Amino acid sequence: MINFNHFKNKIMLKKIFSIITTLVFSMNLMAQSPVNEVEMADAMRTNGKIYVVVAVLSVVMAGFIFYLISVDRKLSRLEKEINNEKENK
Amino acid sequence: MPVPRLPILHETIRNMNYHVALWFAMFVILTISVVNAVRYLIKPVAKFDHYSVETANAGILLGLLGVITGSIWAKFTWGDWWTNDPKLNGAAVAMLIYLAYLILRGSLSDEQQRGKISAIYNIFAFSMLLPLLYILPRLKGVDSLHPGNGGNPAFSSLDLDNNIRKVFYPAIIGWTLLGLWIASLKIRIKTIEEKIND
Numbered sequence: 001m002i003n004f005n006h007f008k009n010k011i012m013l014k015k016i017f018s019i020i021t022t023l024v025f026s027m028n029l030m031a032q033s034p035v036n037e038v039e040m041a042d043a044m045r046t047n048g049k050i051y052v053v054v055a056v057l058s059v060v061m062a063g064f065i066f067y068l069i070s071v072d073r074k075l076s077r078l079e080k081e082i083n084n085e086k087e088n089k
Numbered sequence: 090m091p092v093p094r095l096p097i098l099h100e101t102i103r104n105m106n107y108h109v110a111l112w113f114a115m116f117v118i119l120t121i122s123v124v125n126a127v128r129y130l131i132k133p134v135a136k137f138d139h140y141s142v143e144t145a146n147a148g149i150l151l152g153l154l155g156v157i158t159g160s161i162w163a164k165f166t167w168g169d170w171w172t173n174d175p176k177l178n179g180a181a182v183a184m185l186i187y188l189a190y191l192i193l194r195g196s197l198s199d200e201q202q203r204g205k206i207s208a209i210y211n212i213f214a215f216s217m218l219l220p221l222l223y224i225l226p227r228l229k230g231v232d233s234l235h236p237g238n239g240g241n242p243a244f245s246s247l248d249l250d251n252n253i254r255k256v257f258y259p260a261i262i263g264w265t266l267l268g269l270w271i272a273s274l275k276i277r278i279k280t281i282e283e284k285i286n287d
Contacts, residue, residue: 049166052100053104056107059161060111063154064271068271071271071275074278075278078281078285081285082285
């Protein structure tokens with residue numbers, strides 16, 4: 001009787017052990033998939049680095065817009081000057 | 090528009106139409122600037138001085154954009170924002186020389202003097218630009234990551250296929266015209282300013 005129970009316990013233990021090992025292994029697998037994909041600056045390197053081109057294009061746009069705004073401000077100053085002169089006359 | 094499929098570069102080969110074309114356009118515009126500087130020295134009319142300065146301004150804008158875009162491109166293909174590439178350092182020095190041109194102009198108040206000195210400096214700056222960007226990086230024994238420099242093959246044979254050429258050449262013309270248009274806006278503003286002050 002005791003012997004049989006002992007045998008049963010052993011099976012249970014084995015079952016529990018196997019479940020735990022499967023769990024541990026599957027956890028390991030889940031953890032591993034992102035580990036393999038670690039690469040920094042992700043967005044810039046995905047899709048054939050197309051976002052580098054996007055960044056370059058936005059820098060160029062920003063540069064031109066910045067310069068054009070400065071031209072605009074110069075023009076506004078000139079307009080003000082003309083208006084002031086008209087008032088003075 | 091399909092582009093050549095190349096390792097490391099991937100889609101960034103499309104930067105040709107921005108980074109490289111901007112430098113080409115800058116070179117055209119700065120050439121116009123130095124031609125007008127010479128014209129001013131031959132015949133000191135304020136008009137030529139305006140042409141020279143404003144085209145130089147536009148050229149500096151394109152050059153600075155070229156440096157920044159090149160830096161971004163370098164980060165994701167060569168692995169760093171700034172490498173000790175002779176062409177990069179040459180471009181940085183050339184840009185500093187041209188920025189000094191603007192500072193020199195700002196420091197002189199007399200119009201005649203400013204026009205003459207800055208025109209002479211413009212010629213000097215342009216003659217520095219040539220070796221810094223086009224000759225020094227191409228010398229034998231110089232290591233440059235830029236294609237066509239330091240023994241590297243140029244883009245032309247390997248990577249520039251006819252599809253990218255269809256965009257690249259119009260892009261050069263487009264950036265040049267955009268720069269010249271902005272320069273012309275500023276020239277017109279200056280002309281009006283002068284008329285008011287008279």
